[in-house]
Amino acid sequence: MLQRIIDFSLRNKFIVLAATVALVLGGVYSVRNIPLDAIPDLSDVQVIVFTEYPGQAPRIVEDQVTYPITTKMLAVPYAKVVRGYSFFGFSFVYVIFEDGTDLYWARSRVLEYLSGLSGSLPRGVTPTLGPDATGVGWAFMYSLQSDKYDLQELRSMQDWYLKYKLMAVDGVSEVASIGGFVKQYQVTVDPVKLRAYNLPLSKVRMAVQRSNGEVGGRTIELSEREFILRVKGYITDVEDLRQVAVGVGENGSPILLRDVATVQLGPEMRRGIAEWNGEGETVGGVVVVRYGANPRKVISDVKQSLDDAMKGLPEGVTYKVGYDRSALIDRAVKTLEEKLIEESVVVALVCILFLLHFRSALVAILILPTAVLASFVIMHGQGISSNIMSLGGIAIAIGAMVDAVIIMIENAHKHMEHDGGKKPHWAIIRDASIEVGPTLFYSLLVITVSFLPVFTLQAQEGRLFKPLAFTKTYSMAAAALLSITLAPILMGFFIRGKIPP
Structure with a gap:
């Protein structure tokens, strides 16, 4: 079975190389579009x-x-x-x-x-x-700052402008407003005056509720023009509320709300405050990322939308970032990316030093990123985010991914040395690959299945370690498949000329 796969690959080089190019392009696309986060979602x-x-x-x-x-x-x-x-x-x-x-x-x-x-x-x-x-959806928090506007005005800007602007960003589940004072029309009824006018409190409450609304009428035509009739009744300020009729006096005159109560603007009762670095109270918002969204991209879009929204606010209003998870994501991913690059460079140098033939080492060097990109394709399709655990699985596998290819290269060197130019070049590569390829393929599969017990983990420990096990398994499986398909072709192209003993 595996020998036939090696034969097929060597006979159909163009098909294998075209499939490899498609795999690499798919891997590049997946790397650019895969969700980025610092750690797996453990919630x-x-x-x-x-x-x-x-x-x-x-x-x-x-x-x-x-x-x-x-x-x-x-x-x-x-x-x-x-x-x-x-x-x-x-x-x-x-x-x-x-x-x-x-x-x-x-x-x-x-x-x-x-x-x-x-x-x-x-x-x-x-x-x-x-x-x-999810339980870790809290991704971004900001604070509004101004020397010209008080907390109530800043809270109104947050509730009626910024909140809806940010809610329109793709991937945002909620924007929770915090701090400041929520503007409220406050009606303080005087019980003595209610008794004097013989009015129950329920009647006053009902009158206030019914006063804030509009009534639609019909349309009339005058001079070939149509007019819509409506009764305006929405309350726009405190004075409108004071003029609400709540009853009728003994002499037939209306009893207004101002006759039995004090009406004013005031803050809604609050159970907590938001403070900025011990400098005093502030107004802000907390952005929660939707389930399944890319936190890094959502935070970037939120920042851009917030910058655009600030242009529509009065002069003198600015914002400061209180919490930005993208900084943690960038640091975590960047650190691991640097280690992956360092590890790949070390593996490449070791291959060159021990094979003593640059073009032969190039076979192993090319197999390594191809297998990594193949694992990213599967990660993207499965919805696994790129985080410190999933990238760690690739880092663990890098050293073992090129083992089979190195042994195949060494075997090809021995065959070419012993043949002395009697057989065609591609026939030597075929014999060398078939001799050790199946055995090496199974050895890589043994390493691949070594992480299968990790998949039995449940709850938080499972959610933490499964991404690592997935990516390590995918990388090793991709390396095993490439060792019997792409590697023989690359060996035929690159292992030429004088081979050191």
């Missing part, structure tokens, strides 16, 4: 259910919101752990799934089971899903 497949229940104590939230959702989520297929957390006014439920579960399938199942809770939760309480990201 579990999880879906977060967030529910707001304003003004309620944690005990009430636990009994009326968290408990019904948690018990319902226990029945979701492939859910192995369900954790519920209750706080003042809101609830979190984490549904953790078994390894290998598709995140979007898990989200659809959670939504399906949440639809059956509509009658079990308090009125007005609607659970929502968290971002479609």
Whole structure:
């Protein structure tokens, strides 16, 4: 079988070389487009259910919101752990799934089971899903800086402009605003005045809710022109809110909101602050990368979009980066790339020194990057990111990848030395390759399968070490295949002339 493969390769040199060129081009494309990260994603497949229940104590939230959702989520297929957390006014439920579960399938199942809770939760309480990201999706954080605008104005810029600009970037799952003050219309009702006007609080609340809206009418035609009738009613400032009628007095005059309450602009109640390097409070945003996206590319696009968005903000508003995972990614990948290059150079020098024939050493030198690029093609197709563990697998395999080729070259040297020019050159290469090629192929396969026990690892240790095992296995398998296909052809082209004894 393997002898026939070697024969086929030597008889069809053009086909093998064309396939090698296609493989190299595919490898270059994969290297340029493969996701970059510092380390493999070690987090579990999880879906977060967030529910707001304003003004309620944690005990009430636990009994009326968290408990019904948690018990319902226990029945979701492939859910192995369900954790519920209750706080003042809101609830979190984490549904953790078994390894290998598709995140979007898990989200659809959670939504399906949440639809059956509509009658079990308090009125007005609607659970929502968290971002479609992993536990390490937090990739970029920035802070808005200005000497001209206060925290409330900066927060408004973040909430109503920057947030939506960054959400449009491909690969961004969520942009969470932090810090500052959220602008709020605050109505402080005077109970004494309510009693004086004989008004219940519920009527005041209903009047305020109904006042902020517009009513559509019909259209009329005048002088061959069509006009649309509508009643403007949206509240645009504090004075509009003060003029809202909440009742009718004894003499028939309207009772306005300003007659029974104080209306003003103020900050929404907050439970925490964002601070910048101990210099004081700040406003910022946290960018969460979508599941399966390329973190390095997403962060780069976010920076570009943020720079473009700053042109639309008032003069004097700038931003500073608080956390940028791309710096860690670049350092980790660059360090390992340098080590891979150093290791490849050392392997090439060793081949030249011990073979004492540059063109013969060139066979092993060319096989090495070809096998590495072949492993990148499989990595890209499988969705394995380029990180310190996956590149480490290639680094481990580099020394062993050229072993078979070196032995085949040495065997070809011996055949050429003993033949003395009696046989045709390609016949000598064929005999030398067939003599040791199959044995060397199986020896490389033995090394390849040595990492198979790593694939049995589960949970976080499996997610950490499997990329290393995958890339090491792919590299060795590619080297084994190239040793019986491409290597004999390169040996025929390069092993010529005077061969040192």
